[in-house]
Amino acid sequence: MIALTPEQAAADATAAILADFTGGPHRGVIVDSPPGAGKTTLVVTAATTLADSGERLMIVAQTNEQVDDLTDKLASKAPGLSIGRLHSDGFSVPSRVTRHPGVTTSNKIDQVEACTVVIATADKWAYVSERTWPWAIVDEAYQMRSDKLLAIAALFDRALFVGDPGQLDPFSVVDTERWAGLAWDPMQSAVAVIGRLNDLPVHRLPVSWRLPASAAPLVSEAFYPFAPFRSGTAAADRELKLATAGFPVAWDRTLNEAAATGWALHELPNRHTIRTDAEAVQACAGLATRLLQRGAVAHDENDTHPVSPDRIAIGCAHNDQVAAIRAAGVPAGITVDTANRLQGREYDVTIVLHPLSGRRDATAFHLESGRLCVLTSRHRHACIVVARAGIAELLDNHPSTGRVQLNVPVKFPDGWEANHAVLAHLSDHRVQA
Amino acid sequence: MSVISAYARALAVQTGRAQPVATVRHVHLSATPMVFIPLKLAGEAAAPLAALVGTDPANPRLLVVPQPRNRDLRFAFMAELADVMLPYVESFAGVTETVEAKTPYERSSDAPQLLVPNRGGIAFTKLLGRSTRFRRADGPYPVHPSVPVLGQWLTFLAERAEYAGSSALVAMTEVLALHWATGQSPMEDANLATQLAWIAPPAGQNGPEAALAAEDPLTSPPAGPETHPDFDGQVLDHAIRAYETSNSPAQVREALRTQLEPTWTLMWQAVRLLRELPEAATVDARWAKDRDQFTRETARLADGGFPRGRIDGAVSAAIRLADLESALQTYEAQRAFDDPLVMTEHRVAGKAFSGEVVAVDATRRIVPPGKTRAAPRPLVTIRTSDPVRLSPGKRLSSSRNRKQKTEIVSIARDLVVIQINDQMGRGSTPAPGSVPEVGEIVCYAELDPSGGQRPRLPSGEDTPWTHGGPPAPYVPTDEDAQEAWS
Numbered sequence: 001m002i003a004l005t006p007e008q009a010a011a012d013a014t015a016a017i018l019a020d021f022t023g024g025p026h027r028g029v030i031v032d033s034p035p036g037a038g039k040t041t042l043v044v045t046a047a048t049t050l051a052d053s054g055e056r057l058m059i060v061a062q063t064n065e066q067v068d069d070l071t072d073k074l075a076s077k078a079p080g081l082s083i084g085r086l087h088s089d090g091f092s093v094p095s096r097v098t099r100h101p102g103v104t105t106s107n108k109i110d111q112v113e114a115c116t117v118v119i120a121t122a123d124k125w126a127y128v129s130e131r132t133w134p135w136a137i138v139d140e141a142y143q144m145r146s147d148k149l150l151a152i153a154a155l156f157d158r159a160l161f162v163g164d165p166g167q168l169d170p171f172s173v174v175d176t177e178r179w180a181g182l183a184w185d186p187m188q189s190a191v192a193v194i195g196r197l198n199d200l201p202v203h204r205l206p207v208s209w210r211l212p213a214s215a216a217p218l219v220s221e222a223f224y225p226f227a228p229f230r231s232g233t234a235a236a237d238r239e240l241k242l243a244t245a246g247f248p249v250a251w252d253r254t255l256n257e258a259a260a261t262g263w264a265l266h267e268l269p270n271r272h273t274i275r276t277d278a279e280a281v282q283a284c285a286g287l288a289t290r291l292l293q294r295g296a297v298a299h300d301e302n303d304t305h306p307v308s309p310d311r312i313a314i315g316c317a318h319n320d321q322v323a324a325i326r327a328a329g330v331p332a333g334i335t336v337d338t339a340n341r342l343q344g345r346e347y348d349v350t351i352v353l354h355p356l357s358g359r360r361d362a363t364a365f366h367l368e369s370g371r372l373c374v375l376t377s378r379h380r381h382a383c384i385v386v387a388r389a390g391i392a393e394l395l396d397n398h399p400s401t402g403r404v405q406l407n408v409p410v411k412f413p414d415g416w417e418a419n420h421a422v423l424a425h426l427s428d429h430r431v432q433a
Numbered sequence: 434m435s436v437i438s439a440y441a442r443a444l445a446v447q448t449g450r451a452q453p454v455a456t457v458r459h460v461h462l463s464a465t466p467m468v469f470i471p472l473k474l475a476g477e478a479a480a481p482l483a484a485l486v487g488t489d490p491a492n493p494r495l496l497v498v499p500q501p502r503n504r505d506l507r508f509a510f511m512a513e514l515a516d517v518m519l520p521y522v523e524s525f526a527g528v529t530e531t532v533e534a535k536t537p538y539e540r541s542s543d544a545p546q547l548l549v550p551n552r553g554g555i556a557f558t559k560l561l562g563r564s565t566r567f568r569r570a571d572g573p574y575p576v577h578p579s580v581p582v583l584g585q586w587l588t589f590l591a592e593r594a595e596y597a598g599s600s601a602l603v604a605m606t607e608v609l610a611l612h613w614a615t616g617q618s619p620m621e622d623a624n625l626a627t628q629l630a631w632i633a634p635p636a637g638q639n640g641p642e643a644a645l646a647a648e649d650p651l652t653s654p655p656a657g658p659e660t661h662p663d664f665d666g667q668v669l670d671h672a673i674r675a676y677e678t679s680n681s682p683a684q685v686r687e688a689l690r691t692q693l694e695p696t697w698t699l700m701w702q703a704v705r706l707l708r709e710l711p712e713a714a715t716v717d718a719r720w721a722k723d724r725d726q727f728t729r730e731t732a733r734l735a736d737g738g739f740p741r742g743r744i745d746g747a748v749s750a751a752i753r754l755a756d757l758e759s760a761l762q763t764y765e766a767q768r769a770f771d772d773p774l775v776m777t778e779h780r781v782a783g784k785a786f787s788g789e790v791v792a793v794d795a796t797r798r799i800v801p802p803g804k805t806r807a808a809p810r811p812l813v814t815i816r817t818s819d820p821v822r823l824s825p826g827k828r829l830s831s832s833r834n835r836k837q838k839t840e841i842v843s844i845a846r847d848l849v850v851i852q853i854n855d856q857m858g859r860g861s862t863p864a865p866g867s868v869p870e871v872g873e874i875v876c877y878a879e880l881d882p883s884g885g886q887r888p889r890l891p892s893g894e895d896t897p898w899t900h901g902g903p904p905a906p907y908v909p910t911d912e913d914a915q916e917a918w919s
Binding site: 027028089090091092107123126127129146147148149150151153154159172173174175176178179182183184185186187190193194197198319320323 | 595597744745746747748750751753754755757758761762782783801802803804822888889890891895896897898899900901
């Protein structure tokens with residue numbers, strides 16, 4: 001295993017998955033994929049392999065954006081394939097999808113069902129009936145709530161479920177304790193339910209192509225303790241350079257640290273604050289602004305390009321923090337969003353407002369390992385974490401004490417432990433403001 | 434805690450009196466609600482100890498279990514409770530009205546409403562239902578035939594209480610907290626006596642003083658279902674021993690009466706306070722849902738319906754989750770549109786805004802995405818001083834016409850431009866009154882009173898392989914009533 005190059009390891013894994021899916025005895029195959037491990041590439045490969053052997057296939061993704069991305073990639077890879085993009089009434093399909101001659105778009109299933117591949121969101125599929133497909137691929141299956149799978153499961157015979165187990169679990173605004181412990185608890189992810197009720201093979205993608213060599217070991221150890229992966233690139237393949245030297249001030253020192261090592265902890269003085277901590281918000285917006293002003297350039301295995309605003313993201317836990325950071329003056333084009341919406345996205349540099357920064361307590365919401373995992377695994381080059389000092393002490397004062405529910409499978413990693421692992425690593429990259 | 438409720442609590446501390454956080458009453462209050470104050474035996478999961486129950490403030494019925502460890506006495510208690518509750522519940526079943534719908538149907542004109550002191554009361558009601566609904570009048574441990582019927586109704590009411598906006602089974606402390614903010618923490622608000630002391634302190638006292646006095650367990654015993662440990666050890670224990678030697682429940686009854694009567698008085702005081710508030714506009718529509726469900730349950734039981742299972746199947750769980758979410762979404766939106774004080778919370782949070790219409794482009798027509806023909810899509814510009822935290826493309830609703838769908842086109846400083854998408858009649862220009870006019874004060878919010886759409890789910894017998902396949906059909910057995918804790 002060690003002797004394999006990342007390319008060989010990934011190719012072996014893909015071959016094993018396809019063999020199991022198309023030739024194995026099971027009705028379903030689960031693929032766990034760490035961040036940026038070529039999940040979409042796998043979906044496209046599986047789809048084209050099936051289509052080449054003359055099979056009809058349905059693809060399910062969770063958001064319209066994911067569906068459009070997939071359609072675009074699939075049509076680019078296999079221009080001869082007839083693809084039906086099923087969408088909801090009133091949705092305008094973006095040009096990156098409509099530019100492909102092989103793609104038919106419609107809001108009516110009869111218009112696209114003749115296509116070899118039909119692709120739509122889970123919500124749209126729920127309104128399709130009296131038709132079946134021999135094969136299905138469910139993308140981002142860990143983001144999918146199991147009740148959504150229930151609505152569409154009658155449409156296919158066999159399915160490939162692909163997703164990232166380290167991301168955020170589905171959530172609901174209502175009290176769902178009633179179903180805790182049931183194998184078909186509708187609040188679990190689709191993968192958790194099929195995994196508990198069926199004996200299905202589970203595969204793993206072993207290489208992250210997104211995360212740089214500086215990030216893969218930490219993310220793997222902290223968030224995927226039993227499914228380790230490695231970076232597809234070596235330390236020398238990725239380099240982030242700042243065109244100007246910068247001033248000896250905290251923001252610039254933080255950027256220097258991030259450019260040099262791939263990580264930086266911009267640490268503000270210990271204080272209990274409200275959620276929209278003005279100083280932390282200012283730091284997030286200021287760091288993004290300075291990053292653009294100093295002209296960052298990213299070199300990677302493919303090319304050398306300036307880090308433009310669309311390659312930068314600021315992530316946080318709450319919507320009001322997003323609004324506050326936007327209001328603090330972020331250069332146009334930079335993405336500011338919550339962890340939930342950053343799932344599945346990729347940037348060169350990310351700036352993260354730590355979910356526990358300035359808090360008095362560590363609630364289950366703020367401790368959830370998926371939230372921190374999403375926030376710290378979106379970058380190709382560097383991740384800057386903005387936080388108040390004192391999070392480690394806060395964690396020690398609030399050991400995780402969720403209610404114990406019978407029959408609920410233990411989930412790894414524990415959010416408390418994952419938070420500590422990330423903090424311990426960041427403490428070597430601390431810049432005090 | 435929202436900014437408004439934090440502010441109201443601070444104000445309550447400053448003024449020494451609870452502050453209103455609602456201008457109208459958001460729950461239905463029946464003309465004849467039944468107040469139910471259950472107590473349970475400490476250390477047991479669901480051993481009833483006593484209850485004070487009734488619809489007449491002057492005439493409560495006290496029911497006790499003189500030896501709560503005796504299972505026969507517990508079920509005798511449940512039969513007595515059935516004797517009070519079932520005639521009340523069933524009195525609503527006969528009178529119906531016809532609902533004008535696509536397919537007209539019958540709905541009960543009124544429905545039972547049970548008021549319990551706190552959330553613990555709802556949880557205990559649910560447990561009582563669970564411990565009785567599987568019992569049978571024949572077989573190994575027979576109970577009175579009314580007991581399982583009562584269990585079915587308690588279960589129905591407790592399950593309705595999970596739906597936001599339902600008024601079938603109501604926890605009084607939660608309803609009061611919905612309308613008044615006290616100067617105590619939300620956890621302290623779960624104590625009916627201190628909460629009411631803040632809201633309506635006795636003459637000559639302010640809220641904190643009255644609340645302090647109400648913390649004394651001698652004058653204000655706990656509102657249940659738990660009893661005070663001192664009472665258990667010093668009073669109840671002796672009374673139960675006395676029952677065992679004398680076989681007379683008089684001492685137990687007297688002891689429990691002292692624990693229950695103060696709460697009984699408080700419950701009816703709270704009912705009077707709530708009656709003073711005018712009812713919110715959509716309360717009636719939500720109560721109609723409760724009545725619909727009551728009508729369906731009556732019909733189901735009349736058909737000899739099985740007791741509801743302890744756990745939900747895969748399909749029923751998914752349906753219930755979708756319904757719970759839809760009920761909550763509808764309730765939150767309706768509450769905000771019914772009550773400007775509730776809407777303020779959303780406005781402060783940036784999810785809603787209010788302001789004056791400064792410009793209207795009523796004749797604008799565009800070809801909507803996915804369509805081929807031009808349709809009216811008027812633009813309305815609103816000037817607001819609210820901190821709007823919405824982005825273009827967000828769908829909004831307004832209390833002007835709650836069904837009308839609108840979306841944000843742009844936000845520039847204090848000017849918000851919205852586009853109106855429907856509810857403008859069939860003509861080529863919007864029908865009169867369907868679009869706001871210049872000078873009108875309007876309020877738009879990112880709230881959807883429609884509650885969204887539920888996708889079609891398979892029936893239970895068609896549960897797919899992914900969710901474990903179809904469950905085995907239910908066959909009642911003598912073991913159904915067995916529980917690890919009973």
